[in-house]
Amino acid sequence: MPWFVKIETGIVNKKIFDQYVPAHKKYVLDLINQGHEAKTGYWGDYGGGMLLFKAASLEEAETIIKKDPLIVNNCVEYELHEWCIVVE
Template structure:
């Protein structure tokens, strides 16, 4: 299943400090097949990560271990996602 983590920034200064660890963390998860896509919003107020996990609990564990969440630079909203398969009939 796929899970989308919305990560709004709540502390810009702290986020700037923790961002390198965040990028390293999600890059490692990508290499393990646990992150499908990730990136910042163009308004620079946060970003999102799409996780591939066997359960909501696994996805929550991965998302809550992200350094930007652990350090309090960003909040987390995690939702299960069911993308449409195109083309639609």
């Protein structure tokens, strides 16, 4: 399966954003348990972060990220890209 990356920028204040972090973590753990090898994190120097995961296609990747609580609750703007690995 190819890798995909959701690059996100926060669009709400931290108090609102932090309300959805536990649900986002559960969502990522569910992705891991489903075999998507998901990893999530945030930028150390400014607001925003990234979700890296495997999916069968861009269409499946779009379906997956639309279920992310950070997106469902309008906490982030995002870009979705297929990540083509050159060297492993």
